[in-house]
Amino acid sequence: MKKPEINMETAVIHKGYKSSLHHDSLATPLYQTSTFAFESAEEGENRFAGNCEGNIYSRLGNPTVRVLEERMAEIEYGEGALAFGSGMAAVSAVLIHLTKAGDHVLCSRGIYGCTFGLLEMMEEKYGITHNLVSMTTEQEIEQALRPETVCIYVETPINPTMEIVNLEAVVSVAKKHGLRVVVDNTFSSPYLQNPIQLGADFVLHSATKYLNGHGDVVGGILVGKDGAEMQKLRMTVQKDVGGIMSPFDAWLLLRGLKTLHVRMDRHISNAKTVLAFLKQEPLVKKIYYPFDENHPQVEIAKRQMRDGGGLISFEIEGGKKEAQAFMNALSLVKIAVSLGDAETLIQHPASMTHAVVPEPSREAMGITESLMRLSVGLEHTDDLISDLTKAFEAVKPKLQEA
Numbered sequence: 001m002k003k004p005e006i007n008m009e010t011a012v013i014h015k016g017y018k019s020s021l022h023h024d025s026l027a028t029p030l031y032q033t034s035t036f037a038f039e040s041a042e043e044g045e046n047r048f049a050g051n052c053e054g055n056i057y058s059r060l061g062n063p064t065v066r067v068l069e070e071r072m073a074e075i076e077y078g079e080g081a082l083a084f085g086s087g088m089a090a091v092s093a094v095l096i097h098l099t100k101a102g103d104h105v106l107c108s109r110g111i112y113g114c115t116f117g118l119l120e121m122m123e124e125k126y127g128i129t130h131n132l133v134s135m136t137t138e139q140e141i142e143q144a145l146r147p148e149t150v151c152i153y154v155e156t157p158i159n160p161t162m163e164i165v166n167l168e169a170v171v172s173v174a175k176k177h178g179l180r181v182v183v184d185n186t187f188s189s190p191y192l193q194n195p196i197q198l199g200a201d202f203v204l205h206s207a208t209k210y211l212n213g214h215g216d217v218v219g220g221i222l223v224g225k226d227g228a229e230m231q232k233l234r235m236t237v238q239k240d241v242g243g244i245m246s247p248f249d250a251w252l253l254l255r256g257l258k259t260l261h262v263r264m265d266r267h268i269s270n271a272k273t274v275l276a277f278l279k280q281e282p283l284v285k286k287i288y289y290p291f292d293e294n295h296p297q298v299e300i301a302k303r304q305m306r307d308g309g310g311l312i313s314f315e316i317e318g319g320k321k322e323a324q325a326f327m328n329a330l331s332l333v334k335i336a337v338s339l340g341d342a343e344t345l346i347q348h349p350a351s352m353t354h355a356v357v358p359e360p361s362r363e364a365m366g367i368t369e370s371l372m373r374l375s376v377g378l379e380h381t382d383d384l385i386s387d388l389t390k391a392f393e394a395v396k397p398k399l400q401e402a
């Protein structure tokens with residue numbers, strides 16, 4: 001783990017960029033180039049041999065992308081970071097890096113649907129097995145280990161029910177058994193949770209979400225505790241599988257990242273206002289929010305997260321018909337998957353993000369037909385609450401009919 005040199009709020013604006021090296025440009029320039037010209041054949045030889053600094057080809061590194069990577073390493077307590085073309089490219093890179101045929105990956109009880117799909121494919125093609133278990137205590141984790149387990153892969157809070165994985169317990173078991181720990185930190189963002197600081201080896205993000213925050217980029221970031229290992233990853237899996245981030249997407253991300261802390265503060269305060277509104281609404285049956293006093297793992301959440309974040313899941317009276325009617329009655333709140341944007345977004349996990357999960361497993365995970373996930377945006381909360389109020393009014397007659 002590398003201790004940050006500057007505070008996160010400063011790092012997202014300044015880290016890794018020196019304007020005097022770029023014609024005094026205040027903003028990080030966009031190096032929209034695929035390749036780099038060498039002064040001489042010998043210089044090219046030396047760059048390839050690693051005897052001198054300098055760019056070669058944008059799949060191996062690009063100056064705009066590098067600034068983003070340095071910033072992300074700094075704010076996630078890592079010694080190195082790599083940017084990818086999507087969150088899934090970062091997930092697949094770290095899993096390819098850590099596993100070989102016959103290995104086993106232990107996962108938290110819920111993981112992103114495409115991560116699950118990737119693990120299923122790796123099992124089918126390479127015999128790399130996985131299983132999903134609840135991870136609130138060390139005992140639960142210990143019991144699920146197999147002789148061929150090589151890494152523990154977790155998400156916390158888990159989408160969409162906000163179940164919390166106890167990171168301290170995960171790290172403690174992993175240390176005892178020599179396993180690597182990977183945390184998908186997309187839901188919390190580096191502002192709320194820093195898994196490497198808690199002992200994880202890798203942390204990854206779908207940069208599409210809070211890091212960018214403006215809904216106009218698909219990207220991924222992988223941060224590692226060990227700089228030499230990250231350099232190795234750069235020159236193997238990232239270079240040879242090739243799922244790199246484009247310079248333009250890195251440029252947009254640098255722009256979005258500068259306001260991460262400001263945006264997160266407002267996402268959180270808006271979410272808490274909406275949470276209080278939902279709690280007094282009689283049609284709301286259940287609410288899931290990590291820092292809600294009724295959350296079963298609120299103590300663990302408060303130990304490892306700085307605050308509860310901008311996502312709220314809730315169940316209303318009725319079933320799928322009522323949930324869909326509720327969503328259709330909204331106008332300001334947009335019906336869309338993804339999260340962490342300025343716009344407030346709502347989605348229906350049972351028919352959207354988790355539609356591929358068989359119904360019995362879905363029910364076991366708490367994903368009922370009337371559960372919706374709200375990504376609270378940056379609008380004025382009065383406007384959000386009046387939109388939500390209108391939608392609840394629209395559902396009431398439907399429930400009376402039934």
Ligand SMILES: *Cc1c(COP(=O)(O)O)cnc(C)c1O
Pocket residue numbers: 086087088089112155159184186187205206207208209218219220
């Ligand atoms: C969106 C998401 C991903 C995948 O990221 P993409 O950028 O869409 O490839 C992975 N994990 C979590 C938790 C996500 O929300």
